[in-house]
Amino acid sequence: MTQHYLFGGSNIHRRLECLGSAVEEPKHPSISSAAADRGTRMHEAIEALFLGRIGRTSKAYEDLPEEDAEIVGGTLSDVMDFLHMNDVDLCKATIETEKTFTWGESAHVGGTVDLVVHDDDHLIILDYKFGRVRVEPLCEQLMFYAAVAILTAPEGEAPEHVTVAVAQPEHTSVGGCVRYETHNSLMFVDWFKRKVAEAVKSYEAGEIYYKLGRHCGYCNGKATCPLQIGTSIALEAEDDPSVKLDWAENALPLIEAIRNEALMKLEEDEDCIPGWERQPKRAVARWQGGAENQLIQVIGEEARGSKLLSPSQLKKKFPEHTKMIDDLTIKESSGYNVKRKKD
Ligand code: SF4
DSSP, rough: OOOSSSGGGGGGGHHHHHHHHHHHHHGSOOOOOOHHHHHHHHHHHHHHHHHHHSSSOOOOOOOOOOOHHHHHHHHHHHHHHHHHHOOOOOOSEEEEEEEEEEESSSEEEEEEEEEEEEEEEEEEEEOOOOSSSSOOSHHHHHHHHHHHHHHHSTTTTOOOOEEEEOGGGGOOTTTEEEEEEEEEEEEHHHIIIIIIIHHHHHHHOOOOOOSSSSSGGGGGGGOHHHHHHHHHGGGGGOHHHHHHHHHHHHHHHHHHHHHHHHHHHHHOOTSSSEEEEEEEEEOOEEOOTTTHHHHHHHHOOGGSSSSSSOOOHHHHHHHHHHHHHHHHTTOOOEEEEEOOOOO
């Protein structure tokens, strides 16, 4: 399992923008999402397939849906082409997958890199990205991995040049889905010392600064962040509607974070927040298995547009079939809301 560091590759941009995130995020459990779970499965699959391709024992992975398996296969083939183009001798180079580096004595700083290839004085750091937001190879995450890898290399084995690479199938071009840049290793080390090492020093000295911005988007510490909460209080005295609307845009993730936080607490102990409780969300009607065939037989092709219409859409269109539609649906709640208790 991937180790999470207080200062790690995936959070380093946020930490550098707002050191307060290193204080607030550990107070809250991380929330998994369907997109993150899919990304993890695809990472496991490509790692296993890669190890198989270079003649090492394959790691087991969960079977992927056909569409994802195709994406993983295409990505792997582009990665093999990229290694070939960079003259990597797969028999000679040191190749490691899911390689963890830890820097410094505090164990606060480190990261796990998807693929590390060390060939003579050349180091390749490659990260798979299965999300949509385009990531450039010379981003803070990869610069961080490169610097930690260089700084923790055994004496005399530090590379002279480092290639940082991103394999991102959502952004494939003529040359494939791998984008990369090569730089002298001193460039990465210099950046790390000026930015990361200084931020870690400030954190350890208790000199914490907070800053609101786009980096707040994925911050898991919003529910207790003094700036997020302070802004909402200061706004009571604000008259300008455009200032209030700007704030409202940023407030939505904060409100969601506060609700999620409360829901998690109530799940563990339903009496822990006086006056508040978990209530199931309103049940939504959805089709039972096999409903589509029956609907097409009775109603015909009009029961679907590009896909099968929802139960409420069909009832509106064919009120005479309301009874059959009800028989073919089940009602399900998709989770919980936090609500004030009724007296
Ligand atoms: S929400 Fe934004 S300002 Fe608050 S701790 Fe997180 S990153 Fe910092």
